[in-house]
Amino acid sequence: MRGLLVSLAWRSLGRSPRRTLITFVVVAVAMWVILVFGMMFTKALSLGARDATVRLLTGEGQIHAAHYLDDPGVDRAMPEPSGRLLAALNRSPVTVWAPHVRVPATIRSEYRSLGITFLGVDPRKERSISDLPRQIEFGLYLKNGTDASIVLGKHLIERLKTRIGKRVIIMSQAADGHLAEQSFTIVGAFGGADGPQDQFAFTGLRTAQAMLGLAGNISEVSFDVTDDSALPAAIDSLHRAAPPLDVQPWTAIEPFAFAIYQEAASQEVIFSAIMFALMAIGIVNAQLMAVFERTRELGLLQALGMKPRLVVLQVTLESALLIGIGVLIGDGLAALTFAPFRNGLDLGALAAGAERYGAGRVLHLQFQPGDVATLSVAVWLLGILTTLWPARRASRTNPIVAMSQA
Amino acid sequence: MKTIVSCRGIEKVYKQGAVAVPALRGVDLDIEAGEFATLAGPSGSGKTTLLNIIGGLDRPTKGEVVIDGQPIQRLGKNRLAELRLHKIGFVFQSFNLVPVFSAMENVEFILQLLHTPRVEARERASQVLSEVGLAGLENRRPSRLSGGQQQRVAVARALGPKPAIVLADEPTGSLDSKSADDLITLMENLNASSGITFLIATHDPRVMSRAHRNIVVSDGRIVVDERRTTANAA
Numbered sequence: 001m002r003g004l005l006v007s008l009a010w011r012s013l014g015r016s017p018r019r020t021l022i023t024f025v026v027v028a029v030a031m032w033v034i035l036v037f038g039m040m041f042t043k044a045l046s047l048g049a050r051d052a053t054v055r056l057l058t059g060e061g062q063i064h065a066a067h068y069l070d071d072p073g074v075d076r077a078m079p080e081p082s083g084r085l086l087a088a089l090n091r092s093p094v095t096v097w098a099p100h101v102r103v104p105a106t107i108r109s110e111y112r113s114l115g116i117t118f119l120g121v122d123p124r125k126e127r128s129i130s131d132l133p134r135q136i137e138f139g140l141y142l143k144n145g146t147d148a149s150i151v152l153g154k155h156l157i158e159r160l161k162t163r164i165g166k167r168v169i170i171m172s173q174a175a176d177g178h179l180a181e182q183s184f185t186i187v188g189a190f191g192g193a194d195g196p197q198d199q200f201a202f203t204g205l206r207t208a209q210a211m212l213g214l215a216g217n218i219s220e221v222s223f224d225v226t227d228d229s230a231l232p233a234a235i236d237s238l239h240r241a242a243p244p245l246d247v248q249p250w251t252a253i254e255p256f257a258f259a260i261y262q263e264a265a266s267q268e269v270i271f272s273a274i275m276f277a278l279m280a281i282g283i284v285n286a287q288l289m290a291v292f293e294r295t296r297e298l299g300l301l302q303a304l305g306m307k308p309r310l311v312v313l314q315v316t317l318e319s320a321l322l323i324g325i326g327v328l329i330g331d332g333l334a335a336l337t338f339a340p341f342r343n344g345l346d347l348g349a350l351a352a353g354a355e356r357y358g359a360g361r362v363l364h365l366q367f368q369p370g371d372v373a374t375l376s377v378a379v380w381l382l383g384i385l386t387t388l389w390p391a392r393r394a395s396r397t398n399p400i401v402a403m404s405q406a
Numbered sequence: 407m408k409t410i411v412s413c414r415g416i417e418k419v420y421k422q423g424a425v426a427v428p429a430l431r432g433v434d435l436d437i438e439a440g441e442f443a444t445l446a447g448p449s450g451s452g453k454t455t456l457l458n459i460i461g462g463l464d465r466p467t468k469g470e471v472v473i474d475g476q477p478i479q480r481l482g483k484n485r486l487a488e489l490r491l492h493k494i495g496f497v498f499q500s501f502n503l504v505p506v507f508s509a510m511e512n513v514e515f516i517l518q519l520l521h522t523p524r525v526e527a528r529e530r531a532s533q534v535l536s537e538v539g540l541a542g543l544e545n546r547r548p549s550r551l552s553g554g555q556q557q558r559v560a561v562a563r564a565l566g567p568k569p570a571i572v573l574a575d576e577p578t579g580s581l582d583s584k585s586a587d588d589l590i591t592l593m594e595n596l597n598a599s600s601g602i603t604f605l606i607a608t609h610d611p612r613v614m615s616r617a618h619r620n621i622v623v624s625d626g627r628i629v630v631d632e633r634r635t636t637a638n639a640a
Contacts, residue, residue: 003524004507004515011506300502303463304516304563305491307484400463403498 005310009317016290021200023286024326030279031330031379035367036337039375043366044218044345053257054250055117055131057100057119058221060231064239064246064251069253074103077217078245086206088241089223093230097223098125101208105172107152107201109160116156116201118170120208120218123147129222132190132200139164139188149202150184153197158187164189170201175213184212276379280386287319287390294340298394301401308395315394319387320380327376327383339365409472410459410571410603411437418455418470425460428453430466430627442597444614445607447623454575454586456623457607459478460496461487461573474570491519497574502560503548509535509559510544511564520567534562538592548615554585561592571603578610590616 013020054060063085065078080099081089089097102121106113123142127133133141137154149166152160162168164186174180184203191197209215223232231249239247251258291298298311305315344362416433419426429452437443447453447463455485458464459471471478474493483487490496503512510531511515517527535544538558548556557577564572578586590613596602614620622630 004511004518006516007511008504008506015506297504298500300498301504302487302492303461303496304519305487305489305494306519307487309484310519400458403502 005314005317007323009314012290012318013322016293019286019289020322023026023283023322024329026286027326027379027383028324028329030105030275030282031327031376032333032337034275034375034379035330035334035372036312038268038275038335039371040338040367041363041366042268042271043371048363049257049260049264049368049378050250052193053254055129057102057132057222058128058210058250058253059098059129060224060228060307061222061238061247061249063221063223063242064219064248066244066246066247068405069248072102072104072219074173074212074214074219074308075177077101077175077219078221080216081103081221081242081348082345083124083240085238085245088238089221093225093227093234094238095224095226096125096128097221098122098129099218100220101205101212101214102219103208103212105201106161106169107156108164108169108171109166111161112159114156114159114198115167117199118172118208119200119202120205120212120266121145121202121303131198132192132202135186137191139186140152141188142204142225143200145205146207148184148207149187151190152186154189155194155197156201157186159198163184164218164297170203170211172212174211175217178340180211180213181237191196193326207334220382231397257270272375276382279379280383281385284386284390285320287315287387288323290318291315291390291394294394295397295402298395299399302395302397304398305404306395310394312391314382315391316384316387318333319391320384323380323383323387327380331372331376335367337366341365342367408439409436410439410441410474411435411468411605412472413456413460414470414621416456416459416466417472418452418459418464419467428626433469433626434630435621435628435631437603439570439603440597442594442604442617443606443621444617445605445621445637446609446614447624448567451629452622452626453607453623457573457575457605460605461496462490481615491516492567493570494571495567496540497557497560497564497577499579503563505548507533508545508547509540509551509555513563514558514564517566522542530566534565535559537565537596539560552585552604552618553581555579557585558577558592561596563591565596565602567616569602571605572634573602574606574608576608576610577606578608579581583612585614586610616636 023154051348063078065076068076088094097317099122103118105116105118107116118312121142122145124144136151142151157163167183167185169181169183171179209217223234225231235247235249302308302311344364346362413433413435416430417428418430442570445457447452451524455464459466459510460473462473465479473489476489477488478486480625499610504515507515513531513534514527517530518524522530532544535541538561540555540558540562543555548559551559581589593604594616597604606617608614620630620632622629
């Protein structure tokens, strides 16, 4: 019986080619919009915001001295990892880690003084956890932990009215409370988002420790893990390895970026729901029309002995085919839209807006087959659900009344 | 002889606003297996209402209907559909075929609703289509068949499940006289050769003249119930 029910549903699509075409277009466009704007762009913005944070300096988690996050000063330093903590950092699920000295400081050129965050880094380890070393646009990055030169943001260099090869003075409070001051030669300028360009200045870890009197001490350790799901286990293991220290995920360290990340997920749901509602109105209208035009036939089938639930199944099958094909067309269009941007979409003039949103200049559109399949099946099933009303209406047709219709 | 249809004290009242309009006023009727009977009467006499009630498409206001031993007035929607599927074949005035199905599929569909295995359903559909003279036209869709041929498909569809009775409502009403004549001959032959019971609501004197029994309904009552011998009918 299923064979002829499916066959009847399939052939019924051809009864009104115009209506079928309109329904295909409605479903396909809705699916395309949901996939392109609800999924690809929103996810790209949300992951962009996450990566811009995590791949700057934060890592997926950080270790600090207790209460450092409440008052991040030089006096709340922690010893460099050793013993059990070092062992925990060097095994899975932690993949990479990097120590930082991080203090608030003032930078002074010949013309201006500005407030910044001064960082001492181990360049080799930093390259594995941060994208910043790869964003050098002029000059060089630091060579090693004892490098005594400085790398600044391109924009900061402009604001200081200085240039590569010139010297700047860094002033900050040292561990013993006195004002530490040191001159550095600018060797490189990094690009990227304006915020980090204006905020950060980098020198070698050992150089910063020596300047601030932090021998053997650091401000933080940033670390990455194998994947997001491994983060709680990694935090637990690191905390057990060094109980007095404060181990936090990036979501706690960068709550604003995390809020944007979460908001994007809600936006995806809200956007998809709005598109789906518009699509559902189109489908219900088309199917009500289809049922109305076939009142006589559906009445006849019931008169001949077709049970009402089979009438519902018949109309639902027709809708399932109609929506299913529309969804596949929408998927295909979305894949075609994604293809030219598989290596990223350079926002160009719109980059500033994206940066305010926390994302970078290049958006990496997300077109994961698993997500596409899940969304497509969800839209397909919800679409079928909306046609249960016209289907139920059809099943309640009185055969005598239906067949008396011209 | 086995009674296929038994109606006792059938009354049907339609409500038109606050006004009650009686369509049937106490009809008693028995149809025996193998009968070739007509139900005649002027428009509005109640013959179609009676046919619909016998076919389980409508419910009487009062009275009892038994089809092939099964009382039907207390059956739910699904059970009534099942009864129609298993025991009653319908032929309507305006062909009423599924337009996107071929002749074969129109017959096969009903057999598949009965859960007849696909191969068996196809063989049976082919056989009944051949019996109604449509061999070779099985794969044509209704739009490519003449009115007479479409009505033959409807007869084949009614016969497919081997029903206890075939109810035909004005089957010749939309046919030209040649096609109507051919259809009457076909139903007559099927009745004679296979003993299929026919109850035909009709105005058509040609149908009535060839039936073995003429029942005339007027103002919701059976006013004539005349049995004729085969010789008389011929």
